[in-house]
Structures are given as C-alpha cells and as structure tokens.
Amino acid sequence: MSESPARIGFGMASPGRNAAGKGAAEEPAEEKKTLPPDARISLAEERAETGIDEVFNSLDAELVGLAPVKNRIREIAALLLVDRARSRFGLSTSRPNLHMSFTGSPGTGKTTVAMRMADMLHRLGYLRRGHLVSVTRDDLVGQYVGHTAPKTKEVLKRAMGGVLFIDEAYYLYRADNERDYGQESIEILLQVMENHREDLVVILAGYKDRMDSFFVSNPGMSSRIAHHIDFPDYTLDELEGIGKLMMQAEGYSFTPKAAKTFREYLDRRKGQPRFANARSVRNAIERARLRHASRMMTTDEAVGRDELTTLKPEDFLGSRVFAESTDETTTG
Amino acid sequence: MRITQGTFSFLPDLTDAEITAQIQYALDNKWPCSVEFTDDPHPRNVYWDMWGLPMFDLADAAGVLAEVNACRKAKPEHYIRLNAYNANYGKQTVALSFIVQRPSDEPGFRLDRQDAHDRTIHYTLHPYAADAPPGRRYNGQQ
Numbered sequence: 001m002s003e004s005p006a007r008i009g010f011g012m013a014s015p016g017r018n019a020a021g022k023g024a025a026e027e028p029a030e031e032k033k034t035l036p037p038d039a040r041i042s043l044a045e046e047r048a049e050t051g052i053d054e055v056f057n058s059l060d061a062e063l064v065g066l067a068p069v070k071n072r073i074r075e076i077a078a079l080l081l082v083d084r085a086r087s088r089f090g091l092s093t094s095r096p097n098l099h100m101s102f103t104g105s106p107g108t109g110k111t112t113v114a115m116r117m118a119d120m121l122h123r124l125g126y127l128r129r130g131h132l133v134s135v136t137r138d139d140l141v142g143q144y145v146g147h148t149a150p151k152t153k154e155v156l157k158r159a160m161g162g163v164l165f166i167d168e169a170y171y172l173y174r175a176d177n178e179r180d181y182g183q184e185s186i187e188i189l190l191q192v193m194e195n196h197r198e199d200l201v202v203i204l205a206g207y208k209d210r211m212d213s214f215f216v217s218n219p220g221m222s223s224r225i226a227h228h229i230d231f232p233d234y235t236l237d238e239l240e241g242i243g244k245l246m247m248q249a250e251g252y253s254f255t256p257k258a259a260k261t262f263r264e265y266l267d268r269r270k271g272q273p274r275f276a277n278a279r280s281v282r283n284a285i286e287r288a289r290l291r292h293a294s295r296m297m298t299t300d301e302a303v304g305r306d307e308l309t310t311l312k313p314e315d316f317l318g319s320r321v322f323a324e325s326t327d328e329t330t331t332g
Numbered sequence: 333m334r335i336t337q338g339t340f341s342f343l344p345d346l347t348d349a350e351i352t353a354q355i356q357y358a359l360d361n362k363w364p365c366s367v368e369f370t371d372d373p374h375p376r377n378v379y380w381d382m383w384g385l386p387m388f389d390l391a392d393a394a395g396v397l398a399e400v401n402a403c404r405k406a407k408p409e410h411y412i413r414l415n416a417y418n419a420n421y422g423k424q425t426v427a428l429s430f431i432v433q434r435p436s437d438e439p440g441f442r443l444d445r446q447d448a449h450d451r452t453i454h455y456t457l458h459p460y461a462a463d464a465p466p467g468r469r470y471n472g473q474q
Contacts, residue, residue, distance in 0.1 A: 129391045154387070157399070161392025199394040 104231025107279030129161035333440030
C-alpha cells in the first residue's frame with residue numbers, strides 16, 4: 001500500500017492518535033503563559049523563530065526593485081511581530097485588517113508578491129494555512145440567476161486559512177450593465193471580508209487606473225482595504241537585472257556584447273506600446289532562445305557546452321524591435 | 333434517549349473547537365467534507381438530506397465549520413452530521429462521520445410487537461418523533 005504512515009489501518013481516527021493530536025493542540029496554549037509586566041523579550045529572537053528573514057531574503061534576492069512594496073511588507077511584518085510580542089504580555093491587540101489592493105502596470109510582480117505575502121503571513125501566525133487561491137471574474141461570477149452566490153461562496157471557502165487573490169478585480173463590476181451578477185459577488189465578498197477577517201486575507205489586483213475607477217464605484221470595498229500598494233514600473237537597470245536572473249534560472253549566459261545589445265533592446269522596447277515589464281523581458285528571452293536554437297541547428301560544426309548556453313548579440317538583434325527602429329532611421 | 337450513531341457518539345457532544353480539529357484532520361488527509369441533516373432518527377435511515385454539495389479542495393476547517401453553522405441556523409432542531417469521504421482507490425467510502433447537532437429533546441423509541449402466524453412475534457423499533465409528519469418533529473420546528 002502506498003499510503004502515508006499517518007493512515008495505517010482503516011484510515012479511521014484511532015483513539016490513540018486522536019489523543020496525541022489533542023496534546024499537540026494544547027501545547028501552544030500552555031506555552032502562551034502571560035509574561036509578568038516587568039519581563040523583557042527579544043524581538044530579534046521572535047523574528048528568528050518565525051523564520052520571516054528567509055522570506056525577506058528570498059524577496060530581496062528574487063525580486064528586483066519594488067522598493068515601496070518591500071517597505072510596506074516590512075512594515076506589516078513589524079506590526080504583526082510586535083502584536084505577537086504584545087499578546088505574550090497579555091495585552092489585547094485587535095486583529096489588524098490586512099486586506100490589500102495591488103495596483104500596477106502589467107508584469108510588475110503583483111502575483112509573485114501575493115504568493116510571498118501568503119507565506120509571510122502564515123509564518124507570522126496571521127494565517128493558519130498560508131496557501132494562495134488565485135481567481136478571476138470567471139471563478140466568482142455565475143452565468144444565471146442564483147449561480148453567483150454558491151460559486152463565490154465556494155471559492156471563499158477554498159481560500160479560508162490563506163489568501164484569496166482576485167486578479168483584475170475591476171471586471172467584477174460592470175458599470176454599463178446594472179443586471180450584471182458581478183455586483184452580487186462583490187456584496188458577498190464584502191460581507192466575508194468583514195465577518196471572516198480572521199479566516200482569510202483578500203488581495204485585489206489590477207491596473208492602476210481601472211482599479212481606481214473600480215474603487216470609486218465601490219466605496220465600501222475601498223474602505224475595507226487597509227493597504228493600497230502601488231507597484232512602480234521597473235527602471236532600465238532593474239529590467240536588466242530581472243533579465244539576468246531569468247537567464248540564470250534557465251541556465252543561459254550573455255557574451256558581454258550581447259549584454260549591451262540586450263540593454264539596448266530593453267531601452268527600445270520600453271518606449272513601445274504594450275510593454276509589460278518583467279513579462280516582456282521573459283518573452284524577449286524566450287524569443288532569443290528560439291533564435292539561438294535555430295542558429296545552433298544551422299551550424300555544421302560540433303557544439304559544446306559554451307555554445308549551448310551562450311546567447312550572442314544576433315539572437316537579440318533579430319527582434320522586431322530593432323527592425324522597426326532601423327526602418328525608422330532609414331526612412332527618417 | 334440519546335441517539336448513538338457515527339463516530340464519537342458515546343462521548344459528550346463535541347465543542348466547536350473539537351469539531352474544527354476533527355475537520356482539519358479530515359482535510360489534512362484530503363478527505364472532502366459534507367454536511368447532512370435529518371429529522372428521522374431511525375438507525376436504518378442512512379439517507380440524510382444534503383446541506384449543499386460536498387466541499388472539495390478546501391485547505392482550512394473554517395470553511396466547513398461555516399457551513400455547519402449555516403445548517404444549524406436553518407435547522408436548529410434537526411440532527412446534523414458531518415461526513416468525510418476518502419476517495420482513494422480501494423477505500424472510496426466514508427472515512428469519518430459524526431453528529432454535530434442533535435435536537436434539544438430526543439424522545440427515543442418504542443418497541444412494537446406484531447403477532448404473526450403461529451404465535452411468532454415480530455419486533456420493530458418505532459421512533460416517537462416519527463409520529464409527527466416530517467418537518468414538524470422535535471418541538472414543531474421546521
């Protein structure tokens with residue numbers, strides 16, 4: 001039988017195991033004896049205990065830029081740590097409201113940060129599970145009368161204990177159609193955000209201008225969200241850093257010349273329409289890999305490790321971005 | 333007379349904290365939970381009414397407990413039980429099932445004797461609650 005040791009026998013809760021589970025549940029309660037008023041505790045130790053630094057380190061290492069976002073995350077973490085310390089002295093702290101809205105251009109890392117946020121809140125003991133349930137309008141809004149409420153409630157139940165991440169939340173509300181079922185979904189969301197604050201954190205994400213008009217037409221939603229975090233666009237240096245991280249992860253490297261071309265590519269691409277920050281960087285690298293691969297296929301010589309992992313300037317120069325601009329220079 | 337059906341039924345009624353712990357145990361084992369209710373206490377009544385659909389893909393017990401509480405609110409004088417289903421191949425059966433609410437007053441059962449041919453006697457259990465039509469048993473509560 002390929003079963004985990006926790007389910008030997010008939011898979012029933014045996015009395016012995018049950019008792020063990022209860023003991024484990026009682027332990028933290030015992031540990032949380034109220035400290036005397038003159039006791040001193042080290043916040044650094046508390047910090048180490050939660051393992052929160054690991055999350056911060058991976059945030060810093062894997063996410064380039066986003067300074068305001070990281071600052072806000074540090075502030076939230078500090079608040080929760082201090083609340084933990086306060087509760088050890090028996091000081092009552094009201095549970096902070098941590099519903100958030102992430103606004104920013106496409107590809108600025110909203111989903112990635114939401115995942116880290118779920119992990120961090122779990123480590124700090126704010127969330128019981130720390131999983132992320134990512135949904136869009138389709139998952140919340142039904143197709144006929146009476147379909148929306150059960151659908152939304154099911155998603156909310158799935159998200160309990162973790163983070164509910166609603167991508168492109170403004171699609172929930174359609175101003176042009178007053179019979180749209182999105183409004184019903186918003187009402188249920190609001191109710192749960194208020195009444196089940198200890199069970200889940202709701203994060204709404206979307207582009208800045210459309211989220212703003214969404215909040216204007218749903219003031220109740222705006223006031224229930226404590227943290228409006230704006231994700232800034234990446235600078236050229238940051239985009240380059242992101243590109244390098246992605247290449248490393250894929251096991252590719254640049255020649256120095258290619259690095260320069262890549263930077264120039266990013267500079268040009270940034271000015272063009274439909275630029276999606278990190279996502280565009282990823283696409284650029286994907287296409288460079290394609291060109292690299294077809295270049296490899298056309299050579300008759302034997303190829304080694306270096307050839308297979310090194311991107312050259314021509315892999316980027318083949319891009320439409322360069323083609324268009326050279327057209328412009330020739331014509332203009 | 334206290335009905336003893338399902339797991340834990342010989343123990344005092346579980347508190348919400350204990351129920352939460354049991355639900356979490358089920359969810360940690362990947363058993364989806366469902367809530368059912370009935371006002372027919374007969375032990376052979378295995379088909380209880382479903383309170384909503386079974387709940388799949390849940391991670392935390394709070395979602396299930398919210399449904400239990402919603403059912404308690406709508407059916408304050410019914411029996412409510414919680415089932416956890418083990419869908420693993422080779423099991424495919426209810427792994428845990430326990431009562432999370434019972435009516436405030438449980439009148440119990442009467443033993444009926446029926447004379448059959450040749451002076452044989454047939455015995456059957458008759459719940460006093462079943463004298464009233466469904467929906468009006470147990471203090472006339474719906």
